[in-house]
Amino acid sequence: xxxxxxxxHAGTGLPQSPPVSTHKAIVERYFDAVRAGDHERILSYVTxxxxxxxxxxxxxxxxxxxxxVIDNDALAGRPTLTIDQLIEEGDHxxxxxxxxxxxxxGGRVEFLFCDIFTFRGDAISHLASYQTNLNGTGLDFWQNR
Numbered sequence: 001x002x003x004x005x006x007x008x009h010a011g012t013g014l015p016q017s018p019p020v021s022t023h024k025a026i027v028e029r030y031f032d033a034v035r036a037g038d039h040e041r042i043l044s045y046v047t048x049x050x051x052x053x054x055x056x057x058x059x060x061x062x063x064x065x066x067x068x069v070i071d072n073d074a075l076a077g078r079p080t081l082t083i084d085q086l087i088e089e090g091d092h093x094x095x096x097x098x099x100x101x102x103x104x105x106g107g108r109v110e111f112l113f114c115d116i117f118t119f120r121g122d123a124i125s126h127l128a129s130y131q132t133n134l135n136g137t138g139l140d141f142w143q144n145r
Contacts (some may be wrong), residue, residue, distance in 0.1 A: 049125070
């Protein structure tokens with residue numbers, strides 16, 4: 001019989017977290033790049049034919065179109081994004097959380113999101129995002145994209 005392995009942090013008795021999968025790590029790095037507004041890093045995580053959509057608001061296909069929506073003149077500054085849950089099943093990772101972003105016209109949009117990332121190999125091939133406004137300020141800045 002093999003040597004038993006511990007599922008607790010040494011000496012603490014606290015459960016040990018399982019290692020983060022490759023796809024979850026890519027999603028976390030993608031969010032870091034979005035927070036930083038780093039076009040090059042964002043585009044490095046997606047396939048050439050990426051389909052990126054905020055359902056009901058915007059739909060873009062391909063790296064060139066995605067690069068064109070990373071910056072939005074209606075926004076002021078970078079978004080704050082907090083991931084509350086990352087759930088993985090097969091080639092899909094779901095990220096649920098909250099965020100906010102300043103508006104060039106003044107004020108902030110606060111929202112909840114649920115993003116579904118689909119992978120082809122280790123690159124994101126589809127990102128479907130569901131967003132719900134929390135403070136009455138519209139997400140209509142996406143409408144003309």
